[in-house]
Amino acid sequence: xxxxxxxxxxxxxxxxxxxxxxxxxxxxxxxxxxxxxxxxxxxxxxxxxxxxxxxxxxxxxxxxxxxxxxxxxxxxxxxxxxxxxxxxxxxxxxxxxxxxxxxxxxxxxxxxxxxxxxxxxxxxxxxxxxxxxxxxxxxxxxxxxxxxxxxxxxxxxxxxxxxxxxxxxxxxxxxxxxxxxxxxxxxxxxxxxxxxxxxxxxxxxxxxxxxxxxxxxxxxxxxxxxxxxxxxxxxxxxxxxxxxxxxxxxxxxxxxxxxxxxxxxxxx
Amino acid sequence: xxxxxxxxxxxxxxxxxxxxxxxxxxxxxxxxxxxxxxxxxxxxxxxxxxxxxxxxxxxxxxxxxxxxxxxxxxxxxxxxxxxxxxxxxxxxxxxxxxxxxxxxxxxxxxxxxxxxxxxxxxxxxxxxxxxxxxxxxxxxxxxxxxxxxxxxxxxxxxxxxxxxxxxxxxxxxxxxxxxxxxxxxxxxxxxxxxxxxxxxxxxxxxxxxxxxxxxxxxxxxxxxxxxxxxxxxxxxxxxxxxxxxxxxxxxxxxxxxxxxxxxxxxxxxxxxxxxxxxxxxx
Amino acid sequence: xxxxxxxxxxxxxxxxxxxxxxxxxxxxxxxxxxxxxxxxxxxxxxxxxxxxxxxxxxxxxxxxxxxxxxxxxxxxxxxxxxxxxxxxxxxxxxxxxxxxxxxxxxxxxxxxxxxxxxxxxxxxxxxxxxxxxxxxxxxxxxxxxxxxxxxxxxxxxxxxxxxxxxxxxxxxxxxxxxxxxxxxxxxxxxxxxxxxxxxxxxxxxxxxxxxxxxxxxxxxxxxxxxxxxxxxxxxxxxxxxxxxxxxxxxxxxxxxxxxxxxxxxxxxxxxxxxxxxxxxx
Numbered sequence: 083x084x085x086x087x088x089x090x091x092x093x094x095x096x097x098x099x100x101x102x103x104x105x106x107x108x109x110x111x112x113x114x115x116x117x118x119x120x121x122x123x124x125x126x127x128x129x130x131x132x133x134x135x136x137x138x139x140x141x142x143x144x145x146x147x148x149x150x151x152x153x154x155x156x157x158x159x160x161x162x163x164x165x166x167x168x169x170x171x172x173x174x175x176x177x178x179x180x181x182x183x184x185x186x187x188x189x190x191x192x193x194x195x196x197x198x199x200x201x202x203x204x205x206x207x208x209x210x211x212x213x214x215x216x217x218x219x220x221x222x223x224x225x226x227x228x229x230x231x232x233x234x235x236x237x238x239x240x241x242x243x244x245x246x247x248x249x250x251x252x253x254x255x256x257x258x259x260x261x262x263x264x265x266x267x268x269x270x271x272x273x274x275x276x277x278x279x280x281x282x283x284x285x286x287x288x289x290x291x292x293x294x295x296x297x298x299x300x301x302x303x304x305x306x307x308x309x310x311x312x313x314x315x316x317x318x319x320x321x322x323x324x325x326x327x328x329x330x331x332x333x334x335x336x337x338x339x340x341x342x343x344x345x346x347x348x349x350x
Numbered sequence: 351x352x353x354x355x356x357x358x359x360x361x362x363x364x365x366x367x368x369x370x371x372x373x374x375x376x377x378x379x380x381x382x383x384x385x386x387x388x389x390x391x392x393x394x395x396x397x398x399x400x401x402x403x404x405x406x407x408x409x410x411x412x413x414x415x416x417x418x419x420x421x422x423x424x425x426x427x428x429x430x431x432x433x434x435x436x437x438x439x440x441x442x443x444x445x446x447x448x449x450x451x452x453x454x455x456x457x458x459x460x461x462x463x464x465x466x467x468x469x470x471x472x473x474x475x476x477x478x479x480x481x482x483x484x485x486x487x488x489x490x491x492x493x494x495x496x497x498x499x500x501x502x503x504x505x506x507x508x509x510x511x512x513x514x515x516x517x518x519x520x521x522x523x524x525x526x527x528x529x530x531x532x533x534x535x536x537x538x539x540x541x542x543x544x545x546x547x548x549x550x551x552x553x554x555x556x557x558x559x560x561x562x563x564x565x566x567x568x569x570x571x572x573x574x575x576x577x578x579x580x581x582x583x584x585x586x587x588x589x590x591x592x593x594x595x596x597x598x599x600x601x602x603x604x605x606x607x608x609x610x611x612x613x614x615x616x617x618x619x620x621x622x623x624x625x626x627x628x629x630x631x632x
Numbered sequence: 633x634x635x636x637x638x639x640x641x642x643x644x645x646x647x648x649x650x651x652x653x654x655x656x657x658x659x660x661x662x663x664x665x666x667x668x669x670x671x672x673x674x675x676x677x678x679x680x681x682x683x684x685x686x687x688x689x690x691x692x693x694x695x696x697x698x699x700x701x702x703x704x705x706x707x708x709x710x711x712x713x714x715x716x717x718x719x720x721x722x723x724x725x726x727x728x729x730x731x732x733x734x735x736x737x738x739x740x741x742x743x744x745x746x747x748x749x750x751x752x753x754x755x756x757x758x759x760x761x762x763x764x765x766x767x768x769x770x771x772x773x774x775x776x777x778x779x780x781x782x783x784x785x786x787x788x789x790x791x792x793x794x795x796x797x798x799x800x801x802x803x804x805x806x807x808x809x810x811x812x813x814x815x816x817x818x819x820x821x822x823x824x825x826x827x828x829x830x831x832x833x834x835x836x837x838x839x840x841x842x843x844x845x846x847x848x849x850x851x852x853x854x855x856x857x858x859x860x861x862x863x864x865x866x867x868x869x870x871x872x873x874x875x876x877x878x879x880x881x882x883x884x885x886x887x888x889x890x891x892x893x894x895x896x897x898x899x900x901x902x903x904x905x906x907x908x909x910x911x912x913x
Binding site for chain 1: 406429442446458
Binding site for chain 3: 092094213214215243244246247250251295296299300302303304305306307308309310314315316317318319320
């Protein structure tokens with residue numbers, strides 16, 4: 083169940099997307115997300131969807147692998163849709179009991195569902211095709227101008243890399259502790275909200291302790307391997323732009339232009 | 351009164367290309383009061399199997415019966431099953447969470463809805479059964495040594511008064527002293543209460559002198575299911591799947607190969623010594 | 633002077649109660665002298681709490697002596713100037729395979745140490761390749777560590793240390809959380825490093841069968857060195873080992889029992905073949 087979350091996992095394959103510079107992928111993901119919020123009609127979303135599907139195809143990541151990651155956010159998705167559906171004021175379509183559904187509500191709800199889905203799929207695609215090391219390298223390099231403002235860019239990116247590395251381990255651990263407590267008669271499902279929150283204590287305490295223990299071990303292991311921050315560090319995989327990256331940037335910006343034109347300016 | 355597994359199979363990620371059969375058509379009877387060693391290396395399916403015995407995992411196909419009732423039936427009381435079939439996970443000390451040892455052990459019986467008095471009585475009894483001294487009862491479980499923590503965690507399951515106790519690699523990560531202490535304590539407990547015990551391990555040598563029966567698992571199937579001495583007779587086949595019989599088995603086989611008619615199914619060092627002395631006429 | 637030397641090493645830590653008041657002082661390592669020569673394979677054996685891991689952490693400047701001195705490659709570990717030299721020269725592998733792998737791809741993890749040391753990119757790749765080959769994990773270089781077995785993860789950790797080109801590697805109970813197959817894999821890799829590459833190995837363990845291949849074994853108990861010598865010398869003292877509640881291999885025990893029953897056998901028999909040979913069968 084918890085293992086289904088694919089956000090933050092890396093899927094190894096040999097594709098153009100995998101080989102792209104992480105900076106390109108980060109910028110493209112950002113542009114893609116921005117585009118989702120600029121676009122205001124179905125043509126725009128159709129373009130975004132087509133772009134996304136094309137990227138997935140090129141990336142050689144199995145579609146089913148990405149879809150599986152969606153399961154984890156289904157709840158969030160439904161919540162967003164329901165809220166928008168019932169709480170958007172506008173031209174009333176029909177009413178039952180105390181609930182009214184408006185034309186605008188349906189429109190916002192559908193757009194919201196599409197946005198969220200595309201957003202998650204888009205960002206999963208980035209993490210699935212980029213190793214966390216590359217990802218954080220890219221982030222570090224992109225944000226490096228901020229170093230002049232004394233922003234600890236290297237430290238932030240290292241923290242992110244470690245967090246990403248430990249997400250699957252901690253998820254597995256959660257699963258295990260949960261089972262162990264169920265074996266001792268714990269009940270994580272029934273009862274009201276307060277009772278449910280209380281029932282999480284036997285899960286959260288061991289989980290936090292384990293996370294601290296791991297953090298401690300890891301810090302020691304990193305120091306033992308001469309880690310001393312970002313200064314004077316070399317890179318095994320230094321970031322250098324290649325031809326393909328220029329092409330990718332061009333493709334990403336063309337996509338944005340297309341989206342803005344058809345999704346915002348152009349109307350049927 | 352027993353646990354019966356009838357053609358039980360379990361498949362991970364069913365319906366995808368990553369399908370892995372963790373259990374393949376397992377048939378098994380675990381009668382009351384037996385002391386069983388479940389042996390297999392990592393990935394052999396032994397941990398998956400034990401999680402089926404208390405309903406934490408449900409078979410993809412097949413049935414599991416506890417005391418004659420199918421535990422997969424809609425009306426079956428799984429909560430009751432989990433207190434009857436106590437499962438101690440690997441590294442169980444990682445599940446401790448309460449402020450003191452005693453309160454932590456109370457967690458299981460409390461979940462069963464027993465009275466306060468009964469809960470405390472059981473917790474006390476369980477802590478005694480694992481041989482923890484009174485002075486530790488009101489300490490934080492996190493201040494104890496590794497071996498003590500593990501005993502507290504085992505007490506947490508014992509306090510539910512299970513009829514069957516399953517321990518998934520109870521000695522993992524312990525030093526030889528801690529390992530012997532835990533295993534001796536379990537053997538003593540079994541002698542005193544007559545409880546059914548299933549000991550999951552990857553070491554034949556560790557469990558050989560304790561158990562009545564050894565079940566060897568390999569790639570999701572049962573490879574051998576017999577008395578320890580008969581299982582060790584298959585030492586060559588065991589080696590092929592990455593398991594080893596106790597070293598004394600190999601010594602006795604070496605004597606055999608040299609033409610000495612020793613009894614090869616000895617288990618303890620003393621038995622081996624007597625056999626060797628016998629064939630050497632001393 | 634050897635690659636690692638400890639003189640009258642004492643390590644104490646202060647126990648505090650919940651409010652932070654001092655409860656007492658525990659002496660985890662008590663007056664230990666140790667001298668490890670370049671190219672040696674030394675096993676340090678003992679129970680949990682015997683001080684063996686605390687001792688190991690002194691060899692990598694993770695802990696510093698309360699009293700006494702530790703030298704790594706002739707450098708005093710308390711001298712901060714040498715800190716990174718020491719950590720590079722005395723690489724360390726820890727117990728929990730999950731908590732010491734930093735990279736999400738095997739090769740990136742192995743490259744982590746050299747990156748920290750400022751090794752040029754091209755050389756990092758060479759080091760990663762040779763290190764992964766040395767532990768037999770080269771074909772897994774593109775894999776995620778999460779998908780590997782415990783033994784494989786530990787071999788990756790060892791490769792990560794070798795890539796730093798240390799003179800000595802210290803393994804702090806690298807096999808404690810592994811199954812028998814994983815244990816064998818790791819010990820095999822460690823022996824190969826010692827024999828083929830001439831790297832000094834200090835192996836900390838509580839499994840007796842892992843010390844058989846060592847040049848020298850040190851048994852620790854309550855912070856002291858309780859026994860010291862070649863594995864054979866150690867295994868000759870069955871009574872003392874039993875007293876320390878350490879595991880003696882069954883063949884050694886059997887030979888000891890046979891000897892007690894009047895059969896003429898030397899002390900410290902380690903393998904089945906040896907027993908047969910000594911019995912002249």
